Amino acid sequence: MTAVPLAMPDEAVAHPLTARVGQITGRLPEETLLDAAQQEAASALAAPHRHGAYLWGPVGRGKSLLAEAYFAALPTRRKRRVHFHDFFLELQSALGARRVPLDRALNRLIGGSRAILFDEFHAHDVADAVYLTATLRHFIDRDVLLIATSNDPPGELMPGLWHEHFVPAIRLIEQHLDVIEVADGTDYRGVGSKIRSATGFSAGSWALSPTRAPSPAIEMTTENGIVLTVRARSAERITATFEDLCGAPLGTPQYLWLADRTTALTLLDVPDLRTMHRDALLRFCHLIDVLYDRDIRLDVHARALPERPLDTAVPARSLERALSRISALRHD
Incomplete structure (x- = not known):
């Protein structure tokens, strides 16, 4: 049920800004x-x-x-x-x-x-x-x-x-x-994914891909001295492995810093969501949040299609939000 606004006390005054x-x-x-x-x-x-x-x-x-x-x-x-x-x-x-x-x-x-x-x-x-x-x-x-x-x-x-x-x-x-x-x-986000944007997050993809040896590591250091490992970097795209960004002890501030430095991210060797460790899965959800909110194109190379884990300690809404946003990607 939708919670409608409660009647304001007599002493309360409605804010002058409103819209019909x-x-x-x-x-x-x-x-x-x-x-x-x-x-x-x-x-x-x-x-x-x-x-x-x-x-x-x-x-x-x-x-x-x-x-x-x-x-x-x-x-x-x-x-x-x-x-x-x-x-x-x-x-x-x-x-x-x-x-x-x-x-x-x-x-x-x-x-x-x-x-x-x-x-x-x-x-x-x-x-x-x-x-x-x-x-x-x-x-x-x-x-x-x-x-x-x-x-x-x-x-x-x-x-x-x-x-x-x-x-x-x-x-x-x-x-x-x-x-x-x-x-x-x-969930209108999934329905709307049939009409795809040419740029931004929903222009990306989720493709099944076998594990392969990653390229040599490239270090990127934030203003606070935190080191992020990636595998390739250009003016338009950054490439990293799942372990680089979600296996390492990173958080939303580091993902925001990374998003400010690219318009597209390729994420390699993403494991089956159903087998991910809780901490790594939660970081993955946070990374998806940042990329979606900043409208950064995401191309995922994964071992399995994105399916909801049956049993996980990750907050349910964080996981459902990430899965909904992933549904906007093209699945190959």
Whole structure:
């Protein structure tokens, strides 16, 4: 069931920025037909919000499409769309390398924006928890309208060992944002894969290929001194093995750094997903997230077709999101 916005207390004042349902649907791509759950979510999104909305639901259900249409319809030019991980990477860089105080760093990142769209709100790094609560409070205190999309309901962000670090941020989301679910239905990402782009992530492929001896290693060193191993590098494409990028102890910041340096990635010798070790599989999911979000073409040479493991400790939504995104690739 879609969670509709609750009636605001008498003392609460609706944010001046809002968009009607017709303005939202009018900004969707031509011939877009919303199913019942998406229509209900669009109606909830168009209701007045005090501080914003948190739009969540399964993969491929049009959350970003609805959020971006709403965001485009907001009657202001003072707004910014930013990817969740890019924002916090930039924030951590300002705090670390330039030693800027947190409030000043947030002011610089937000600028004069009256509205922020956080697309793909899924936490991979416990370091994000350190700044997420402060960032949300900053938005609320300055009356910045926040729109966020996620596969996870707020209470399930960062499941497992580090969940408790996210509890203060979760409470802020639940108390100050309208939590709207786009309920289960067709995964339109898989349907849309029949019409392929000539560039970007969905122009890539998943091909069955036997294991072969890799080329000699090439080292790439990040600004923080972390070494990434790849096998070939040109202005347009980087080639690496699965073990190079997912077997090594790398994380989302390193994958973002790599994505900034190419428009295409070839990933060699990818094992059967059903036999991957948990840590390697989780890193693979994070890598897919980054490449998809940055629209980097991905060409995979794998030992098997991508099938869901029957039993894995990897968070279910991370895995389902990765599999949905992989479905956009051409399978040879």
